Amino acid sequence: MMESVLAFWLQHAPLLSVLLPSFTAMGLLLLGDLGDLGGMAEQGGGHDSARVRWRRRLSLASVVLGAVMAAGLVWRAAGGELLVYQLGEWSAPFGIVLVLDRLSALMVLLTYLVAAPVLWYATGGWDVRGRHFHAIFHFQLMGLSGAFLTGDLFNLFVFFEVLLIASYVLLLHGLGRERLRMGMHYVVLNLAGSGLFLIGLAMVYAVTGTLNMADLALRVAQLTGESALIARAAALILLVVFGLKAALVPLYFWLPGTYASASAPVAALFAIMTKVGVYSIIRTHWGIFGVEAGEASLAAQAWLLPLALTTSVLGAFGALAAHSMGRMVAYLTVSSVGTILAGVGLFTPETLSAALYYTLHSTIVIAGLFLLVELMAAQRGEAGDRLRPAAALREPVLLGMMMLFGAASAAGLPPLPGFLGKLMILQSASGLAAQAWVWGVVLTVGFFSMVGLARAGVIVFWHVQPDEGASVAESGASVKLLSAAWAFMAITVALALLASPVKRYTDAAAAQLADTAAYAEAVLGSQGGAGARTTRPYDGTRSTSPLQPAAAPAPAKVLP
Amino acid sequence: MEFLLATGIGFVTACGIYLMLRGRTFPVVLGLSLFGYAVNVFIFVMGRLWSNAQPILVGEGPVADPLPQALVLTAIVIGFATTGFVIELALRNRHESDSDHVDGREPARATGRSPAAEATHHGERQP
Numbered sequence: 039m040m041e042s043v044l045a046f047w048l049q050h051a052p053l054l055s056v057l058l059p060s061f062t063a064m065g066l067l068l069l070g071d072l073g074d075l076g077g078m079a080e081q082g083g084g085h086d087s088a089r090v091r092w093r094r095r096l097s098l099a100s101v102v103l104g105a106v107m108a109a110g111l112v113w114r115a116a117g118g119e120l121l122v123y124q125l126g127e128w129s130a131p132f133g134i135v136l137v138l139d140r141l142s143a144l145m146v147l148l149t150y151l152v153a154a155p156v157l158w159y160a161t162g163g164w165d166v167r168g169r170h171f172h173a174i175f176h177f178q179l180m181g182l183s184g185a186f187l188t189g190d191l192f193n194l195f196v197f198f199e200v201l202l203i204a205s206y207v208l209l210l211h212g213l214g215r216e217r218l219r220m221g222m223h224y225v226v227l228n229l230a231g232s233g234l235f236l237i238g239l240a241m242v243y244a245v246t247g248t249l250n251m252a253d254l255a256l257r258v259a260q261l262t263g264e265s266a267l268i269a270r271a272a273a274l275i276l277l278v279v280f281g282l283k284a285a286l287v288p289l290y291f292w293l294p295g296t297y298a299s300a301s302a303p304v305a306a307l308f309a310i311m312t313k314v315g316v317y318s319i320i321r322t323h324w325g326i327f328g329v330e331a332g333e334a335s336l337a338a339q340a341w342l343l344p345l346a347l348t349t350s351v352l353g354a355f356g357a358l359a360a361h362s363m364g365r366m367v368a369y370l371t372v373s374s375v376g377t378i379l380a381g382v383g384l385f386t387p388e389t390l391s392a393a394l395y396y397t398l399h400s401t402i403v404i405a406g407l408f409l410l411v412e413l414m415a416a417q418r419g420e421a422g423d424r425l426r427p428a429a430a431l432r433e434p435v436l437l438g439m440m441m442l443f444g445a446a447s448a449a450g451l452p453p454l455p456g457f458l459g460k461l462m463i464l465q466s467a468s469g470l471a472a473q474a475w476v477w478g479v480v481l482t483v484g485f486f487s488m489v490g491l492a493r494a495g496v497i498v499f500w501h502v503q504p505d506e507g508a509s510v511a512e513s514g515a516s517v518k519l520l521s522a523a524w525a526f527m528a529i530t531v532a533l534a535l536l537a538s539p540v541k542r543y544t545d546a547a548a549a550q551l552a553d554t555a556a557y558a559e560a561v562l563g564s565q566g567g568a569g570a571r572t573t574r575p576y577d578g579t580r581s582t583s584p585l586q587p588a589a590a591p592a593p594a595k596v597l598p
Numbered sequence: 599m600e601f602l603l604a605t606g607i608g609f610v611t612a613c614g615i616y617l618m619l620r621g622r623t624f625p626v627v628l629g630l631s632l633f634g635y636a637v638n639v640f641i642f643v644m645g646r647l648w649s650n651a652q653p654i655l656v657g658e659g660p661v662a663d664p665l666p667q668a669l670v671l672t673a674i675v676i677g678f679a680t681t682g683f684v685i686e687l688a689l690r691n692r693h694e695s696d697s698d699h700v701d702g703r704e705p706a707r708a709t710g711r712s713p714a715a716e717a718t719h720h721g722e723r724q725p
Contacts, residue, residue: 237637243666
């Protein structure tokens with residue numbers, strides 16, 4: 039029995055990671071959700087009714103199972119095996135494939151490391167402040183897992199839409215005027231981004247005739263002349279799209295307001311959303327338009343590093359100038375994305391490995407900070423998370439130490455993983471042409487982040503006005519809510535203690551990403567796709583020969 | 599035919615972008631739809647323009663590329679869903695803020711608060 043379950047899992051592992059949240063979400067939808075709006079306590083809703091408790095148990099169980107499966111994926115990928123899953127047994131490049139390599143497994147695990155504590159936190163009350171929180175949360179996880187696992191550029195777009203639509207609803211969860219206002223901007227911007235994404239995809243398809251990432255990497259390398267120019271343009275359009283998701287300068291202006299207005303667990307979950315943009319940039323600009331991509335190679339090299347460094351600096355300045363703690367943490371997100379993309383934009387495996395380690399750290403720390411900000415805001419009475427003198431916190435020592443821990447790690451103080459990550463980026467950048475810029479920016483940004491966080495800490499913990507005492511919360515934060523924030527701190531500590539094995543893993547992930555030949559062989563078979571005859575790309579003469587019947591079935595893009 | 603389609607797509611895209619940059623939600627939604635149509639036709643055209651060719655491979659003869667049609671179908675479906683969502687969001691926004699401006703407030707109306715103070719006015723926080 040166990041063996042057959044294990045065999046089933048071994049065979050279908052990538053797909054199950056997408057299906058599990060999808061089925062959970064559908065099940066939760068079928069269970070129905072009245073929310074807590076309008077006094078539903080008598081009708082079976084309410085905070086502690088049996089139905090709510092069962093929904094929470096189901097949801098948490100699914101996330102825990104998903105986390106175990108994600109750990110299994112990492113365990114399998116760590117050996118260097120490329121697991122290719124052909125959906126519907128259509129062979130690549132005609133069919134859609136899910137590809138599990140070290141990078142995608144790592145990102146799926148990171149998603150669940152963020153999602154599990156966040157969901158635990160949300161069951162403390164946020165999940166009943168609107169309808170269908172748990173279902174939408176799992177749809178979000180489905181989109182995230184799918185985006186990380188897919189090996190097809192168009193399928194990436196589809197999963198982007200899945201996770202974006204879920205994020206629109208999550209952002210509006212709990213409603214409120216400010217949330218609707220920022221939601222409007224967020225949705226319109228992302229829809230425009232999706233349109234651009236499709237334009238980029240269409241241009242790539244026009245010159246190569248494929249959207250399979252492994253096949254693309256081979257075909258882009260063969261492009262010459264005008265086709266290569268179009269491919270370069272498409273690569274830069276995709277950079278704009280993914281830069282919008284990742285909050286790269288000048289496309290980050292939507293982020294601080296959006297994240298600050300979202301409810302705390304949603305903002306914490308969104309910490310992974312910018313990393314989807316980063317991941318997509320790595321996939322396209324390393325995997326497809328990488329070093330070996332012929333005339334179209336490294337199309338983004340001239341842009342990515344300067345933009346990333348600018349992002350980092352502007353994010354740090356934003357954190358300095360922020361007038362609320364939520365906005366400050368949101369700007370720290372922007373700043374950390376800049377640091378990560380600086381590592382990506384240097385285009386060496388060492389810098390990429392360092393950037394991946396820093397990605398793990400910054401996602402975890404920022405998610406934890408978003409939760410912590412709300413815990414502090416809840417105890418400050420009228421002032422909330424605004425940075426102005428207000429009533430004393432109920433638990434200044436406990437929350438203060440947690441804030442100190444998170445801030446020190448976010449700013450990059452030893453011995454926390456933020457310091458290790460930045461050190462790795464500095465070390466890997468040494469000897470490169472851009473060394474002075476990277477060192478200068480990373481160190482300056484660390485300093486400014488520290489000043490900004492210290493300023494916030496001084497205002498929140500020391501500028502206390504005893505007069506406002508009447509409005510202070512009567513009791514401290516509940517252990518349940520605190521434990522979610524502690525979970526993030528524990529992961530951070532683990533990341534510091536396990537720095538050496540994690541770094542070995544990211545080194546291997548970067549090396550695996552550079553080896554496009556092995557990737558192509560795994561996805562397309564030993565002939566590297568040469569055996570698959572297609573009519574594409576057209577050479578303009580319009581003389582096409584009919585295909586072999588074996589290769590004839592037309593691939594239909596199916597929605598997952 | 600290529601020239602006609604190219605200029606057509608360009609014109610619709612330009613109209614869509616112009617409308618998207620307007621300040622009211624209705625033109626913005628219209629602009630998004632127009633932009634979506636232009637993008638869909640663009641994908642379709644990226645399979646090259648063919649006349650009198652079969653979309654699926656049967657027997658001998660030239661074939662048109664079926665894949666862009668599949669891609670554009672998916673894109674249309676997703677576009678419809680998201681447009682529906684953004685319309686609903688715009689209506690709710692109009693209802694909550696008494697303004698159909700994309701910023702949720704009339705630019706000229708004196709609110710008595712500075713824009714900075716307005717920006718810090720968040721949705722309700724968890725008690």
